[in-house]
Structure formats: C-alpha cells, structure tokens
Amino acid sequence: MEKLVPFIPWxxxxxxxxxxxxxxxxxxxxxxxxxxxxxxxxxVFIGLVExxxxxxxxxxxxxxxAEVSCVHYEWVVEEHWQRTTTETSTDADGKRKxxxxxxxxxxxxxxxxxTQSFYxxxxxxxxxxxxxxxxxDPESVFSRSSTPGDPLYYGKCPAGEISDSTHxxxxxxxxxxxxxxVFVVGKARERRDVVAAEIAQDDSAELFLISSQSxxxxxxxxxxxxxxxxxxxxxxxxxxxxxxxxxxARALDxxxxxxxxxxxxxxxxFMAGWVWTVFNSLIALRNRVLQGWALVDVQLKRxxxxxxxxxxxxxxxxxxxxxxxxxxxxxxEQLAATPPGKPGVDxxxxxxxxxxxxxxxxxxxSYDAFLSLQRNLADTENRxxxxxxxxxxxxxxxxxxLEQIPDRFVAAIGAIKPHPLLAAQDFxxxxxxxxxxx
Numbered sequence: 126m127e128k129l130v131p132f133i134p135w136x137x138x139x140x141x142x143x144x145x146x147x148x149x150x151x152x153x154x155x156x157x158x159x160x161x162x163x164x165x166x167x168x169v170f171i172g173l174v175e176x177x178x179x180x181x182x183x184x185x186x187x188x189x190x191a192e193v194s195c196v197h198y199e200w201v202v203e204e205h206w207q208r209t210t211t212e213t214s215t216d217a218d219g220k221r222k223x224x225x226x227x228x229x230x231x232x233x234x235x236x237x238x239x240t241q242s243f244y245x246x247x248x249x250x251x252x253x254x255x256x257x258x259x260x261x262d263p264e265s266v267f268s269r270s271s272t273p274g275d276p277l278y279y280g281k282c283p284a285g286e287i288s289d290s291t292h293x294x295x296x297x298x299x300x301x302x303x304x305x306x307v308f309v310v311g312k313a314r315e316r317r318d319v320v321a322a323e324i325a326q327d328d329s330a331e332l333f334l335i336s337s338q339s340x341x342x343x344x345x346x347x348x349x350x351x352x353x354x355x356x357x358x359x360x361x362x363x364x365x366x367x368x369x370x371x372x373x374a375r376a377l378d379x380x381x382x383x384x385x386x387x388x389x390x391x392x393x394x395f396m397a398g399w400v401w402t403v404f405n406s407l408i409a410l411r412n413r414v415l416q417g418w419a420l421v422d423v424q425l426k427r428x429x430x431x432x433x434x435x436x437x438x439x440x441x442x443x444x445x446x447x448x449x450x451x452x453x454x455x456x457x458e459q460l461a462a463t464p465p466g467k468p469g470v471d472x473x474x475x476x477x478x479x480x481x482x483x484x485x486x487x488x489x490x491s492y493d494a495f496l497s498l499q500r501n502l503a504d505t506e507n508r509x510x511x512x513x514x515x516x517x518x519x520x521x522x523x524x525x526x527l528e529q530i531p532d533r534f535v536a537a538i539g540a541i542k543p544h545p546l547l548a549a550q551d552f553x554x555x556x557x558x559x560x561x562x563x
Contacts, residue, residue: 137365
C-alpha cells in the first residue's frame with residue numbers, strides 16, 4: 126500500500142476527470158434536447174428530430190407478466206438470498222480474531238423481452254420508428270413480490286431456487302404500452318418502401334432515445350445526472366488528496382493550499398467544459414437553422430422544376446386524345462359512307478388501325494392526368510409550407526436561446542446573430558403559373 130501513496134493524487138485526479146467527462150456528456154445531451162424544437166410527424170425532414178405522440182402498431186406485442194398490448198416490453202425475476210460468513214484473521218500482534226458477518230442481496234434468475242418497430246402518431250399523421258439500437262426508457266407496468274405459495278412464484282420462471290435463497294422473488298416488467306405517450310429523439314431518414322420519413326439508429330447521431338417520460342422529465346434527468354457526476358468527481362478528487370495528505374502528515378497550511386488549488390482547477394475545467402458545451406450547442410442550433418432554410422430552397426426548386434413537366438405531360442396527353450378522337454371520327458365517317466355490300470373501304474381493314482392506336486396510346490384519360498397534377502400541386506405546396514414552418518420553428522428557438530441567460534453571453538463571444546423569420550412575401554420568387562389552352 127505504501128508504494129501506491131505517491132500515485133494516489135494522480136489516480137484520484139484521473140477518476141475525477143472521468144466523472145467530469147460524464148457530467149459534461151449528460152449536460153451536452155440536455156442541451157441537445159433543449160435545442161431541438163418538437164416536430165410534427167408530417168413535417169419530419171432528414172436529420173435529427175424530436176417527436177411527441179403515441180405508440181401505435183398494426184400487430185402489437187403482449188407483455189409477459191402484465192399481458193398488456195405494447196410495442197416493447199422487458200421483464201426480470203430476482204430472487205433474494207442471505208448467508209452468514211465467518212472470517213478469521215490475524216492482527217499485528219499475532220492474535221487470531223474471528224468475525225461473523227451476514228450478507229444479503231438480490232440475484233436475477235430469469236429475464237427476457239421483445240421489441241418491434243412501431244408508428245408514432247400525433248395530430249398530423251404517423252412516422253415509423255425502428256427501436257433497435259435506441260436508448261429505451263419504458264414505463265413500469267408490473268411489479269410484484271411473491272413466495273412459494275403464490276402460483277406466480279414458479280409459474281413464469283425457473284422451478285429451482287438459488288443457493289441461500291430466502292424464498293422471496295421479485296417480478297418487474299416495463300413496457301411501451303399501445304396508445305401510450307412516447308417521446309423520441311433520433312435521426313430521420315427516407316424510407317425505402319414509400320416516400321416518407323422514418324426514425325432509425327444512426328452512428329453519427331448524438332442521441333437516439335425513446336422514452337415514456339415527458340420532455341421535461343427527460344431533460345431534468347440529464348440535468349440531475351450532470352450535477353451528480355460533477356459532485357462525485359469533486360468528492361473523489363478531495364478524498365484522494367485527504368488520503369494522500371494523511372499518509373504524508375502534511376502541515377495545515379500546505380494542506381489548505383493543495384485543496385484550494387485542486388478544487389479551483391477542477392471547477393475551472395468544469396466551467397471551460399460548460400462554456401464549450403453551450404457554444405457548440407448554439408453552433409449546432411445555428412446549423413439546423415441553415416439546414417431548415419436549405420429545405421425550403423429544395424422544396425421551392427422542386428416546385429419550379431416539377432410543375433412545368435407535369436403541365437407538359439398533361440398537354441401531351443390532351444394532344445394524343447385529340448388526335449385519336451380525330452382518327453376515330455374519320456373511321457366512323459368512312460364506315461357510314463361505305464355500308465356493307467357497297468364499294469368503298471372494307472370495315473375489316475380498319476381493325477389494324479384501331480389496334481395500332483390502342484397500342485400507341487394505352488391511357489387516354491386526361492381526367493386522371495389532371496387529378497394527378499392537382500395532387501402533385503397540393504403536395505408540393507404542402508411540402509413548402511412544412512419546410513417553412515420547420516424553419517420558422519427552429520429559427521424562433523434559435524433566437525430565443527440567444528436572448529436567454531447565460532446563452533446570450535456565450536453567443537456574444539462567438540458573434541452568433543439571430544435569424545429573421547420567413548414571411549409570406551418571401552415565397553414570391555420562382556413562382557410557377559399553370560395555364561392550360563382552351
């Protein structure tokens with residue numbers, strides 16, 4: 126042990142800064158959630174998003190103990206044990222000493238669960254969520270303790286017992302119940318089967334969380350964890366110095382100087398890390414604002430490029446229909462002008478012409494084409510509106526952050542400026558007029 130005394134401060138400092146890293150990580154996640162505005166399912170775009178809604182499924186699961194309909198469940202069975210141990214030791218004077226100690230605890234004897242992809246539903250629609258790889262925080266749906274007289278004791282877990290068992294078992298289960306509120310933070314991507322977004326694991330995402338708790342409680346949990354790790358790190362640092370100081374019998378004035386210097390250094394690193402976290406979160410929020418504007422630009426360009434092509438297609442179909450109607454009218458006139466038995470065009474000779482027309486123009490319903498154009502126009506305008514709302518939402522969130530304390534002081538250091546919001550007149554550029562010839 127004496128050989129380790131010189132390294133005690135270094136080991137304590139290393140452990141303290143590990144705790145500090147955990148504190149800053151939790152603080153960064155708290156800031157991330159605070160910096161993300163809650164999106165509607167209809168307005169989900171590619172990138173990190175935050176959603177609130179209910180868990181829905183076409184074929185829900187049934188939990189193991191509570192037997193409730195859900196999209197995810199996990200259960201565990203713990204058995205209580207207790208034993209008495211006797212230890213014999215010899216002290217420095219050679220005297221033998223015997224100690225009797227009682228130990229107890231809980232041991233997991235069975236566990237399991239099941240999960241599936243589900244739909245998050247809100248007032249605007251649904252979005253598919255793949256829960257694999259997410260940090261899951263389900264709610265408790267079953268908690269019960271039992272003894273061998275309870276049918277549950279052996280009913281859904283191993284028949285045998287562990288050694289030193291006190292014949293007490295604890296059954297717990299957590300789940301995301303069907304139709305229950307869920308809070309999701311994750312990376313959105315484009316689905317492969319339909320034109321829609323989905324939430325799935327992405328290694329580049331800072332956080333992928335599915336929780337049954339509200340956003341406020343999730344944020345509070347990260348905040349509490351950050352302060353707890355900060356306090357633990359400081360206690361570890363001071364404790365290691367106390368141990369090292371006691372082993373070296375330092376003088377009081379030297380001890381005070383060492384403690385004060387260590388505490389100030391630790392708090393200084395914490396403050397630097399905190400400023401770094403706040404600044405980076407503001408930069409990330411600013412980049413999301415720029416991304417929101419880019420999404421608006423993409424949708425406006427989509428409208429500008431799509432609508433003329435749709436009009437051209439519909440006009441082409443109308444021209445095809447007009448030519449076909451002209452040719453069919455000509456054929457009818459020819460048939461009327463040369464009845465059977467009279468010299469003229471043979472009606473049977475017209476059959477190849479009709480077959481050729483059918484093969485050349487299989488779809489001759491301009492009405493359906495007009496409906497398709499109308500749907501695409503409505504969809505395009507809806508996309509633009511969603512992109513605009515997303516931009517205004519995140520820009521408002523960004524501007525609010527810049528006015529709050531202490532963010533406004535950190536923003537001043539980085540010269541981060543607020544972003545103006547989009548107004549109706551901002552959408553007058555690149556407008557496309559749809560005009561059809563009569």
